[in-house]
Amino acid sequence: MTPHLLLRGGTLLRPEPKTTQDADLLIRDGTIATIGTDLDVGDDVPAYDASGLFISPGWMDMHVHLREPGYEHKETVATGSRAALAGGFTDVACMPNTDPPLHTRDVVEFVRERAEDTPVGVHPIACVSKERAGDEIAEMADLEAGGAVAFSDDGAPVPTAGLMRRALEYSSMLDRPIINHMEEETLNPSGQMHEGEVSARLGLDGIPAASEDVMIARDIELAARTGGALHVAHISTARGVELVRRAKAHGVPVTAEVCTHHLTLTDAAVEASQFDTNTKMHPPLRSPADVAALKEGLADGTIDAICTDHAPHASYEKQVEFAHAPFGILGLETAWGLIGRELIEPGVLSVEEAVRTLTVAPRRILHLDEPGLTEGTPARLTVFDASTEWTFTKDDIRSKSENTPFTDAEMVGRPRAVYSDGQFVECGAA
Numbered sequence: 001m002t003p004h005l006l007l008r009g010g011t012l013l014r015p016e017p018k019t020t021q022d023a024d025l026l027i028r029d030g031t032i033a034t035i036g037t038d039l040d041v042g043d044d045v046p047a048y049d050a051s052g053l054f055i056s057p058g059w060m061d062m063h064v065h066l067r068e069p070g071y072e073h074k075e076t077v078a079t080g081s082r083a084a085l086a087g088g089f090t091d092v093a094c095m096p097n098t099d100p101p102l103h104t105r106d107v108v109e110f111v112r113e114r115a116e117d118t119p120v121g122v123h124p125i126a127c128v129s130k131e132r133a134g135d136e137i138a139e140m141a142d143l144e145a146g147g148a149v150a151f152s153d154d155g156a157p158v159p160t161a162g163l164m165r166r167a168l169e170y171s172s173m174l175d176r177p178i179i180n181h182m183e184e185e186t187l188n189p190s191g192q193m194h195e196g197e198v199s200a201r202l203g204l205d206g207i208p209a210a211s212e213d214v215m216i217a218r219d220i221e222l223a224a225r226t227g228g229a230l231h232v233a234h235i236s237t238a239r240g241v242e243l244v245r246r247a248k249a250h251g252v253p254v255t256a257e258v259c260t261h262h263l264t265l266t267d268a269a270v271e272a273s274q275f276d277t278n279t280k281m282h283p284p285l286r287s288p289a290d291v292a293a294l295k296e297g298l299a300d301g302t303i304d305a306i307c308t309d310h311a312p313h314a315s316y317e318k319q320v321e322f323a324h325a326p327f328g329i330l331g332l333e334t335a336w337g338l339i340g341r342e343l344i345e346p347g348v349l350s351v352e353e354a355v356r357t358l359t360v361a362p363r364r365i366l367h368l369d370e371p372g373l374t375e376g377t378p379a380r381l382t383v384f385d386a387s388t389e390w391t392f393t394k395d396d397i398r399s400k401s402e403n404t405p406f407t408d409a410e411m412v413g414r415p416r417a418v419y420s421d422g423q424f425v426e427c428g429a430a
């Protein structure tokens, strides 16, 4: 524990209202006690040199897979939390495709208990359907009472319009969003990668963009009719972005998130890496035109949040033929370095706008309080820079798994430390 701490010489960055302030920040008993210049405190308070660094409200990744219970060989709440801290995140929302799935209140509570001794806030997303089977609706009110912040059958879509309609109706009563994994699976029963020129050349079954677009269109219609809040998980297509843009313009209660890898890589990576199974995920890496549209969607606010869809799989599961490998890659440790490289350095987003996608945006969608950067509020913050050029290596992984396509990739910007729940953790130290 580090109840007292002086962060000296940093720049406080508040995403809303958007302000920056060069100041020292003194934490006493886990609470922001004083913000000011040249603060003089006794030797009993440890100091951290934050000169040249930003300090923002703690970052949140609203889409991760922690794999507990049931798949502890891939990740646990403890190891996933260490990966989160390494990536600069104080909070994560975790998906329910565990075994058993988060479809009953006791499993939701179990995950929250597992998170009690980490400084990371772990916010469970519970199932839409019982057994996550897509047939019968789960006990949503009970799940919410147990701490679920949203509902999703992620790993799979809510398959039928009937079930989605019911879920959106309940969600509007509970004031919690439905997060849908947007795939109309009958359009891609055996797809391995994005359907296009590259899949044709490689002879792999494709996952057409239409599989995602059709589902987004269906759900926007249902959200408009029910008034239930719809959140589009891991958006990856240009058409999908356009559908969300138009729906928002018409006042439909829809929000969207995009994963760091979909902003970074295209389907060309499958070929260039010679079928590295770390280029295989749902939704698949898309075309350059899709990536450009995702960036435009972020820049104009159509896409609200950036997430990682951190999806650990063990090496023995991934090191198989492409067609047999599970879908998904790590994300927590590489998120900020990729955002810096792909969005901030090229001028797609300012540092403030990028931070907003990791702070205000996810918490507004999930109805969580934004940690303040003001005197008297509990200290929950991330210390980072937006310009360090560094190379991500295997040594930087804190997850229990290693399935990332970004080993040896160039990064721009580095998370340095987080303060949360009375603990100060330097990124990568834990």
Ligand SMILES: NC(=O)N[C@@H](CC(=O)O)C(=O)O
Pocket (backbone or CB within 6 Å): 065, 097, 154, 155, 156, 181, 280, 281, 282, 283, 309, 311, 312, 327, 328, 329
């Ligand atoms: N994204 C993935 O490719 N995989 C996720 C499931 C999901 O997010 O749909 C997983 O749980 O492994």
Ligand SMILES: [Zn+2]
Pocket (backbone or CB within 6 Å): 154, 155, 156, 181, 182, 233, 234, 282, 283
């Ligand atoms: Zn998904």
Ligand SMILES: [Zn+2]
Pocket (backbone or CB within 6 Å): 063, 064, 065, 095, 154, 155, 309, 311
């Ligand atoms: Zn997911």
